[in-house]
Amino acid sequence: MDFTDDDVAELYDLANPWDPDRWPSDRFYDGLVAAAGSTLDVGCGTGQMLREARVRGHQGRLLGLDPDPAALGRARRRTDVEWVEGRAADIAWRREFDLATMTGHAFQCLLSDEEVRASLAGIRGALRTGGHFAFETRHPQARAWEQWTRGDSGDIAFTDGRVLRLGYRIEVRGDVVDTTEVTSLAEGTVLREDTGSLRFLDVGPLNVLLAESGFEVEGQYGDWRRGPVTPESGEIITIARAT
Structure with a gap:
């Protein structure tokens, strides 16, 4: 997949x-x-x-x-x-x-x-x-990253019929937050992980x-x-x- x-x-x-x-x-x-x-x-x-x-x-x-x-x-x-x-x-x-x-x-x-x-x-x-x-x-004082790992996006109907969800893992390094976006099927199968960073x-x-x-x-x-x-x-x- x-x-x-x-x-x-x-x-x-x-x-x-x-x-x-x-x-x-x-x-x-x-x-x-x-x-x-x-x-x-x-x-x-x-x-x-x-x-x-x-x-x-x-x-x-x-x-x-x-x-x-x-x-x-x-x-x-x-x-x-x-x-x-x-x-x-x-x-x-x-x-x-x-x-x-x-x-x-x-x-x-x-x-x-x-x-x-x-x-x-x-x-x-x-x-x-x-x-x-x-x-x-x-x-930065709102600490938005603390919300990103709580739950997931909910169901997203993809155009090919699959139902997807997005979730996140994070790591904080000073004023930089490293993110891993996890794309998975609604039943849990992970399709992809994408890493990035935000300041x-x-x-x-x-x-x-x-x-x-x-x-x-x-x-x-x-x-x-x-x-x-x-x-x-x-x-x-x-x-x-x-x-």
Whole structure:
């Protein structure tokens, strides 16, 4: 029972459908993209946000960037959006975009200050002066990882008829959490295990890195209703302006 990279990308879409009418996080980004003439989505994955923006009538330039060829394979089903394989640190576009985004906590995949600086430099270079970078990272004080090993995703009906579940194992190393995502059949047979790591930056260090990279924080929120960041906040949602 092989479970391929293409299957993983498809399962991601099933488990995380993009729906601005249902999810406040999707609505937050949908509004920003709709108001921007051009958007670069860094870590676009399967491209759901940009595909939905086009469906909803966006007429400007939309470009998705991601290092995962399987995810981009799903994204490329929509041919009126640009899709490019690569990472933020390798961005070569200069002053071409009004908005850059990193959704789905993709920012947390940058595991060191050096990675963050290199990625922010690429994103800053792609933005016009005065353009905006919007992204979110989980607030470390909320300790979200403690919830990930409690139970599983519940049943997910896969398109080939199998019923799947996702579960997690974790290990904490300072501000980095190593994850193992376990994909299994509902009856327990494990199909695949995928490892990854996420960094949990706090507000102070995050904002220092942004300032060093040519960004000024315009808004920073603890929830998708644009409430303030507090010690109880689950998110650090940032809109930064390229100076």
